[in-house]
Amino acid sequence: MTLQSDTLLHEDYPEAVEAYFENGYTDGLPIIPPTPEAVESMLAAAHLAGPEVLGEVPTRNVTVTAEKAAVNAVMAGCKSEYFPVVAAAVRALLQPLANCHSTTATLAGSAHALIVNGPVRERIGVVSGQACMGPGFRTNATIGRALRLVIRNVCRTVPTELDRATFSWPLRYSFCFGENEEYSDWTPNHVLQGYSPEDSAVTIMSVMRLLAAIEMAPESEVILEMISETARLYGLSVDSFVGDARGIVVIIGMEHQRRLLDDGWTKEAVREWLFERMTRPTIGRYDLKVNLAEPSRILVIAAGGPGIAESRVIMPHLAAPTHEQVR
Amino acid sequence: MPLITLDPTNGPLGSDAASFEMAGRPLTLAGHTLGIIANGLGQSEVMFDALADQLSKWDDLAGSVKVVKPSVAVAPWPAQWAEITEHATVAVTGFGGCGSCSTRSMRDALDLEAAGIPAVCLVHTALVPAVRALCSLMGAPDYPFVIVDYPYNPTGNWTVDECNALATQVLDGVRLRLTASGADQ
Numbered sequence: 001m002t003l004q005s006d007t008l009l010h011e012d013y014p015e016a017v018e019a020y021f022e023n024g025y026t027d028g029l030p031i032i033p034p035t036p037e038a039v040e041s042m043l044a045a046a047h048l049a050g051p052e053v054l055g056e057v058p059t060r061n062v063t064v065t066a067e068k069a070a071v072n073a074v075m076a077g078c079k080s081e082y083f084p085v086v087a088a089a090v091r092a093l094l095q096p097l098a099n100c101h102s103t104t105a106t107l108a109g110s111a112h113a114l115i116v117n118g119p120v121r122e123r124i125g126v127v128s129g130q131a132c133m134g135p136g137f138r139t140n141a142t143i144g145r146a147l148r149l150v151i152r153n154v155c156r157t158v159p160t161e162l163d164r165a166t167f168s169w170p171l172r173y174s175f176c177f178g179e180n181e182e183y184s185d186w187t188p189n190h191v192l193q194g195y196s197p198e199d200s201a202v203t204i205m206s207v208m209r210l211l212a213a214i215e216m217a218p219e220s221e222v223i224l225e226m227i228s229e230t231a232r233l234y235g236l237s238v239d240s241f242v243g244d245a246r247g248i249v250v251i252i253g254m255e256h257q258r259r260l261l262d263d264g265w266t267k268e269a270v271r272e273w274l275f276e277r278m279t280r281p282t283i284g285r286y287d288l289k290v291n292l293a294e295p296s297r298i299l300v301i302a303a304g305g306p307g308i309a310e311s312r313v314i315m316p317h318l319a320a321p322t323h324e325q326v327r
Numbered sequence: 328m329p330l331i332t333l334d335p336t337n338g339p340l341g342s343d344a345a346s347f348e349m350a351g352r353p354l355t356l357a358g359h360t361l362g363i364i365a366n367g368l369g370q371s372e373v374m375f376d377a378l379a380d381q382l383s384k385w386d387d388l389a390g391s392v393k394v395v396k397p398s399v400a401v402a403p404w405p406a407q408w409a410e411i412t413e414h415a416t417v418a419v420t421g422f423g424g425c426g427s428c429s430t431r432s433m434r435d436a437l438d439l440e441a442a443g444i445p446a447v448c449l450v451h452t453a454l455v456p457a458v459r460a461l462c463s464l465m466g467a468p469d470y471p472f473v474i475v476d477y478p479y480n481p482t483g484n485w486t487v488d489e490c491n492a493l494a495t496q497v498l499d500g501v502r503l504r505l506t507a508s509g510a511d512q
Contacts, residue, residue, distance in 0.1 A: 003333065005333040005334045005335075006333070006334040006338065007331050007332070007333060008331070008332050008333070008334060009329060009330075009331055010329065010330045010331075010332065011329060011330075012328055012330060013328075013330055015330075016330050016332055020332075020335075025335050025336070033330060033332045034332050034333045034335065035330065035331060035332055035333075036331065036333060039333055058402070059400075059402070059430065059431050059434050059461075060430075060434075060461065060464055061343075061344065061464060061465060062337065062464075063337070068335065068336075068337065071333045071334070071335045072335050075335060099398070099400070099401065101400060101401075101427055101430070101431060102398065102400035102401065102427040102428075102431070103427075104427075105400070105426045105427035105430055105457065106400070106425065106426045106427045107425045107481075107482070149335065153335040153336045154335070154336065154337060156336075156337075156340070156460070156464060158460075160456060161456055161460045162430060162457050162460045162461065163426070164425070164426030164427075164429070164453075164454060164456075164457050165426065239397070239398050240397035240398060241396075241397040241398030241401045242398065318398050318399070318400065
């Protein structure tokens with residue numbers, strides 16, 4: 001395989017790590033030096049040729065090739081077998097409705113949630129249960145980090161330069177988790193998006209806000225009311241570019257899901273109920289309409305472990321959730 | 328032990344950019360049609376309207392045509408682009424007051440230049456590093472623009488009086504950037 005990237009020569013491994021800091025190639029954490037052999041291994045695992053284009057950021061005249069994504073995946077600490085998920089995530093991020101330029105350069109500093117569905121989760125160990133949104137799991141941490149390094153290094157989103165985030169936030173280091181498809185018979189997210197259960201797929205969702213909806217009451221309707229009220233704290237405005245594709249993600253925690261399952265709620269029923277409540281007219285400063293076109297624009301995801309009765313709501317930046325099959 | 332690694336970027340900013348040339352400038356704005364590609368940020372549309380009024384009054388513009396993009400940091404719809412490029416002979420873009428909209432508005436200006444329409448982007452001082460980076464990416468590192476400073480806040484949250492005052496303040500800069508007298512300054 002012939003790689004196209006410029007090469008850098010280092011005295012030894014530690015010097016290479018330092019050089020990547022000095023060249024401005026990292027997120028502030030040390031990287032794994034991307035040797036040609038490691039990059040080739042990544043590409044082989046995904047059956048991708050280096051020059052294959054994964055997508056573009058038209059405003060910046062940026063093209064992202066599989067090779068550049070693989071270089072950054074090595075740097076992030078990914079195993080080769082993770083790379084098909086990274087490549088799918090990059091493709092999803094570079095779909096027009098993911099609005100990559102807007103969501104990565106904005107003052108608001110939005111992050112991206114990378115949600116993994118399908119058999120690949122078990123194959124490579126994507127965590128969807130306890131603590132799935134936090135540190136401690138190489139798969140989640142490095143896949144999410146690989147996407148961020150692509151955004152930084154290939155898409156040119158360098159903080160204080162093209163990235164103008166006023167505060168930025170920790171989710172921009174890495175934010176990847178799986179859906180817990182095994183806990184119940186709820187239809188997995190990717191199946192609701194048109195993929196088969198045997199497929200694996202990723203969802204990319206811009207994250208303007210990650211909101212906790214904590215409700216200890218046992219009644220399903222009270223739980224759903226809290227989720228709706230949480231989303232309505234900020235509401236969702238219409239954006240002509242995103243149009244009817246705008247959506248939100250509701251991550252149902254295990255304790256809430258257990259109550260809902262006991263009462264016979266399906267995912268489809270949950271989103272129908274939430275849609276009716278969330279889209280009611282605005283009635284106050286902290287009770288704002290969530291402008292969604294239809295119930296299917298509420299992506300209901302099951303994740304998290306046992307413990308507190310909490311769900312989470314992701315409100316987007318100026319982008320729609322996008323999906324891509326893991327090939 | 329020596330180690331060979333790979334560059335994770337696409338090279339230095341602008342290393343793969345096509346050559347850039349500014350559109351030819353008229354001597355004056357008299358008789359020209361001003362195109363406005365507005366991004367709808369805050370109250371900036373009010374400022375652009377005031378700017379068009381002032382240029383009509385003082386520079387004898389033939390008229391103006393304005394489009395407001397579907398979102399702050401995206402390209403105009405194709406129909407909007409066609410409307411501008413069919414009718415405008417000079418143009419302004421902006422307001423470059425947020426992270427992604429500033430760079431997108433600069434890209435709009437550069438695209439207008441490539442289409443042969445002299446353009447200028449209005450950019451808040453807080454976003455100058457971003458638009459400089461975008462200009463470098465596009466092979467136009469020295470492309471001039473008009474900078475708006477405080478007390479005008481970056482995101483266009485201005486009163487109508489402030490919009491009018493800002494339009495007056497940027498008038499000379501816009502005139503300078505759109506005409507032959509100032510294009511090389």
